[in-house]
Amino acid sequence: MPTSVWDATSLPQFSAIDVNSIEEDLTVILEKNRKTMAACVAQDAPLTWENFVLPLDQINDELGAFWSPISHLNSVKNNPELRDAYNACLPKLTQYYTEIGQNHGLYQGYKTLLNKAESEGYTQAQTEALVQEVRGFELSGVALEGTAKERYGEISQRLSELSSAFGEHVLDSTQAWSKLVTDESELSGLPESALAQAKQMAQAKEQEGWLFTLDFPSYMPVLNYADNQALREELYTAFATRASDNAPTGTEYDNAPLIDEILALRHEMAQLLGFSDYAALSVATKMADNGDQVIEFLNDLAVKGKPAAEQDLKQIQEFAQAEFGVGTLNAWDIGYYAEKLREHKFSISQESLRPYFPINKALSGLFHVAQTLFGIDIREETEFDSYHKDLQLFTISKDGSDVSRFYLDPYAREAKRGGAWMDECRVRRRLQNGQLQLPVAYLVCNFTPPIGDKPALLTHDEVTTLFHEFGHGLHHMLTQVEVAAVSGINGVAWDAVELPSQFMENWCYEPEALAYIAGHYETKASLPQDLLDKMLAAKNFQAGMQLMRQLEFSLFDFRLHKEYSAGISVQDLINEVRQDVSVFTPPSFNRFQNSFSHIFAGGYAAGYYSYKWAEVLSADAFSRFEEEGIFNQETGALFRDTVLANGGSRPAAELFAAFRGRAPSTDALLRHSGIAA
Template structure:
């Protein structure tokens, strides 16, 4: 096992499970996490299984690593004597930890969270031990320099080079005292990441507002009222319950005519896990942020980097911090004049049509939705009836089947962890090639957002092929009563985005785990397949497959399609500036500040907003305290990757625009050069092989409706 794959395991710390059986139903001699399964046995996993399984596996892995190192010292290692058995050891740990990690984010209970979090330091310690193991490093280097090297495949050579890079990034060359300090930092950072995520989840679930009737909810569509009523019913109340989960929060901010209600809900949302708002100080993530940033900068310094931002670029496409800042500054400069125009128009509409003389932060979403409806006679709620979740899902499958010649079929016999979850298998020429769990709806105990994660990675061992399995998770508005869930067009786009990540994982042809699927892919290129898939949600041919009215089955009418596309780039410059704001804040935070206080962090965010934001700010807003991407995910000093990869995805899509969105030759080339290649080759090489030239920023600007293009 190399440090890159182990660190990938440690990043999967945002998932979870709720099993109802009592502790004495299954004897502890039977531990499902220590057994090999083609799919996780979710129904058998209980909190008390987790620590014993991880303890036993880590002991087994340490012994296995030492045995392999001893062998490598006796004879020159080759792939089969070093890399393959290390990969097998890694897969043993992955098969145990992956379901625990996933369930920690989807079915959280206090008992399971405690068991999960109790293993984080053990895993971090093992990862650090592995990454700093000088004997193992020498064994990898001997493979790289030895007689077996020329016979390795391209994927195997890439995996070896990545492993050697990651050893150096882990501090294998450090003197003992610095190596020890590096280990302490990594262990603490793992714990801080989990604490940040847990406190944000707790803060989100701690707040709710119960209303006896709908008098304060005027303006909300019927579907949203039904969701709020279902929230109340689930808690044994009558009336309506507003929570801070997105399907509840978003309709209130976007549609509620009651301005005081919008302010109350907005305030609760933007002050989660902070020193402000209704639970001020109770779940405050500010100390977590301060310590995390200080330790990251210290770690980067130990490894010889001037900042954590520079350290993070060692595994990315971008060459330097100045290149990243130049890229973001250029985007901001192109979008800022148009963004100011868009906000001035919003202010004018609010003043003239709604009587609002000054826009507050909790007014922006509401007024924007009113202006969108007035200008284009279309809203997300108006589109919901055309996107019942079953039709959107089947349409997604139809798009993928048409594009790549594969077939997707549900497998109802697969073990699951919640009644809402479905499992599907991918077939090519009637042969199974992959599978995925689809978990669409928000619920209590499930962290917010949408993501794809590995359940199984494609790899080959002793001639046997392990098929890739993905977790695809969203937080959409759940079904109410007998009616299927009705998705907004935005939610459909999110579904396509995550499935793009899933395709990257599932359609790989790599048999080496470290470069299979998304593994080994530069972080600022990993969003290319996901952002690419979103484009099908805006095309007539795609929407004819995705949409079907909940009552009549009629596809989206041409009139609504025209309005949807006309409104596509509504406030596009404001949206682009918001993403650049997050990206600049993140990157500069890890580039410029060595030991920042909470005041320093806020001051930097304020200065970035002052330079490029066009919308009003609330002084009590503590966005950073909920910025999970960089404090509880893998995007630290890398949030810019979304825009960086969007340049690639927009340019890739322009090839389909030229040839036809379902052109078989172009689809086959995209699959071969991007999806199947995984991390076996450099991302820039893969893009060049697909597009035939270097990427251009022009398609992104054109697709985003930025006139400065």
Template sequence: MPLSELPEFSRLNIEEFPTRLDALLAEARARVKELEAAPPEALLPGLEAIDDRLEKFWSVVSHLNAVMNSAGLREVHARCQPEITRFSNEMGQNRALFEKAQSLSARADELTAEQGRALENLLRDFRLAGVALEGEAQSRFKELKQQLSELSTRFQNQLLDATQAWSKLITDASELAGVPESILDSFAESAGANDQSGYRLSLDAPAYMPIMQFADNRALRRELYEAFTTRASDQGPHAGQWDNSTLMVDILQRRAELATLLGFENYAQLSLAPKMADTPQQVVDFLRELALKGKAQGEREYAELKAFAASKGCPDLQAWDVPYYSEQLKNERYAISQEELRPYFPVDRVLEGLFRVAGILFDIEFERNETASVWHDDARCYRLRRQGVEIASVYTDLFARSNKRGGAWMADFCGRRKLDDGHQLPVAFVNCNFSAPTSARPSLLTHNEVTTLFHEFGHALHHMLTEVDVLPVSGINGVAWDAVELPSQLMENWCWQPEVIPLISAHYESNDALPEALLERLLAAKNFQSGMQMMRQLEFSLFDMLLHKQAVPTTADDIQALLDTVRAEVAVYPVPSFNRFQHGFAHIFGGGYAAGYYSYKWAEVLSADVFSRFAEEGVMNAELGQEFLRTLLSRGGSEDPMSLFVRFRGRQPSPEAMLRDNGIIGEAA
């Protein structure tokens, strides 16, 4: 495939993928051998070319596996992934290339700033991969990495097994009073699929959350709450089965040893090495500052909820009552449902408005590419142009269907890079799972879904509007984990602006504007219980950071004791002693968020602070949009993210805008 062309999806033969990968890897390994013998200045362009060719192959395989999953594709993906991982590990442990990078570092003044940043990241990643370790230390490092991979997988599998082991069949529909009809239908379908009649409840989120929010049956809510919050632990209906207690300790101890081998004081320091935050203590201070400013409001919201529950005949509000009475209070106060908003947000109108907002702010135009090859009739391709010149492409695949991964995500096919005869242009994928159009009506979005679309397009714009020529730091490449959500969370703000909503909404039949009364209720409900929600996220974040910063736990009781201490500091309502949240905290024990869960709040502070300039100077201010593009959005990972932020904002980040946007007044408790 020529470097500048889009993928020919219609011509792809998935059966050929493993053979193509073998050829690509053989070619890459041959090129690596050449680089080992080449002068240092050949290193960066050489590695970039290798990465680019592999990315273009693997991005297509990964994308198709996510949007058109089939037995054949899954098998191909499973065959290819270990080979990609093996090559990645080889590269990370390649001593000759590491020494070449060190030689190049001694001549850093000969590099451009972008190349210098790419080299810094390369050296850092080599060190974090243990390349500088010798003998027994390197062997132990590899052993720990392998063990941690296996332990994390076991943690996730045990959590999944524990989740799937519990179910409850209800034959009397009156026990499910209050639960919406559509949810009852899904419970009945689940029963039928398991050769049962009635309503089958489970601990999967789409089944669990509606019970907690809508079921009038308090005993049922308590039963599900206990089963859910004790999964994979020493408590609850399956106590001791699939118990993650020792796994958590094993994972934490191995992480600490890994960090020590690499010269860090603790795993939190190691986790922050490639991130925007400087030190674990900086993160702890950041979280505690937010807690200090939000706790009083969270406590006030909880007191209000308790009083409301008491007025409805529940004088002793418990954890399993909180979602139920919160839902009732919200409905009583704002009388708004997402379903009521749907007819005003037909997907094409939303896209048209999104393109208009991005067009005004960043001086770009979107043009449908009718000739581009796509993988499904739902998919579309758009060219981005600036003043008539093509600068990028984006594919959208917005509707739910079978064999498509759930949720919403942005991915990339390739990034911008300098070529001998010009530039390779960036290409992004934006994927969502909205309700598909029918013969009677177009796809209609809830306002939550509108926000999701803007969020994912924020990631895509970050990738596509880059002006960086060095691939490892262009677009979303090389952007710190705790800064990468800034553009996506930033774009969400435009969905809430009274001057933008007319651009993205109109009734799909009458073309009428969203009624003023409905808009007012939508905006008023935005920050319902924002204090309680923020304190809960801070609880998770502080627990995660302290767990990886303080003395390494030797028992599961040590972990529980730390969580109890954190809750005493920041929680605004009590949880029962049987609650074992940590045993199901897959983000940090099974995913990539260890000593990194704070990133959600960190990026929210950055994006709110950036948007506060737009709020002050005009949310559709084209000059300000150009300044943001020039100083931050177009710079990708080519500079320190804090430097980019300060360049646009004129100062260090402040949480005040985020607190204000969330309706949190910010007085100390």
């Protein structure tokens, strides 16, 4: 069979993107694709994988190759011209995908192939792809007729617009606010790295003083370290009211009306498709059997975790009272006194660890872990088409042959969406000409950038984020599946997709691995034993409160979609969830939901619980390495060849059992979190 090759078309050519022609170019591609689909459906020859699935995969891939870099740039290098072009294309894309989902000819074609999959000797990956394609059509309204079909298309179109607008509002509201401080005495307590970054940001704006924004690397040091309570309150208030009617910059970016409309349309869509609610529709493609099982899972964790969270809060309150005479804690005080307590108990802070985690050392340590466990090599490329000076490109090889590539865009900057994520650039698949297309991934973070002549120095939390996103990348890049629909992360149940990412985080806490990950940026010295001991001792500091915070988000999301009815008060529901599971109630002006992009502008609607669901899997999977050695190459190869290699070609529960030898248990998660012995 022909070998795989890299060529000029295997990577995006960012510099070749012409904003003025995007919409026109997309129109041409979509019309060409429609003709190809019509020809596939109308052909007289008996349908086969080769004459039906592969041509459809090809046009899907060509569309992805065109749209992927545009969508990526819209997230990482946003500007008005690109945003306008992007938004002009969304209705065309939504209409196109709605047409596909309701195309009876395509649906019948996939069903025909599925019915003869066994007799034709299709592989498991081919069969599973057909199963998922058929299910996808049924969940996209292929059986709808008349006004119901028309209405489904209208809903899809509007939801696409609302999702994009929600994300833009969060970005714009975040960037609309900043705080310039000109008196350094107001910044006592802030670490040198935060001060240097704030001064560098002010200089970039040709301002004198220290400039703070709502981007996480700027915001969090103030909340955790600034002695100035008024400054903490001001930043907390601005952050907690982003994209809301309470925002200090005004109501222009208020997402509340968008949330109401999104929820109503999702509920209507679910009912059109025969589901009682959107949560039921969401769970139809996940590991969880039904919505009740999800609620039971979350409530069970809440019952087990709440006593630990209550104890965490009590410790902070007692410490603030005893050491600082502060009797009442506000939301903008919790992080500050928690950090003081961490330093008091463990003589350590995230800031004290920064010098030992320069990004290049953290990267080389990450690569060492992956290379040792999974038998791969990673090299950096220097010649490629880039959109920013900080962008890096790496190639992964195995047994002397290239298997994948990934971009790394590590630092926070203006016009870049917050958070961290991995996205697909190219998918691994077998082409019609027999060649193998190799996968390419985008890995995006928002780390604190380099300051002055120092390299970027990461907190340990940022190192963990790097490992997390690389875990997603490995899932995409080390797949051995050659069928696009179930290759890499494609076709993986959403509540299992976080398994590899959360799994990789564990090495950030293992002394044997930290020997490779950590090293002082000036002296190259290893992390001192006493600092390592303190870091590990502090690993589960406030773990109970962190668990309950994630359960709060998960229950809010799932109940919001499960219990939706016309006129539901989103604020009342999140207040009710907080009353049940939270140990500290935020102020009444808090509008967290208005910037909850995961569920209103991302893929986690009625699925945010997936983080905890998958964390059970990842903790249990890692427990095998605890038993057999964290660098055990046989165990690493088994994880690679079961979980990572198979993508969505086999059910996630089956792959987990193939690796672990049994069904998952919550014991390891509770033990790793320090919540259970």
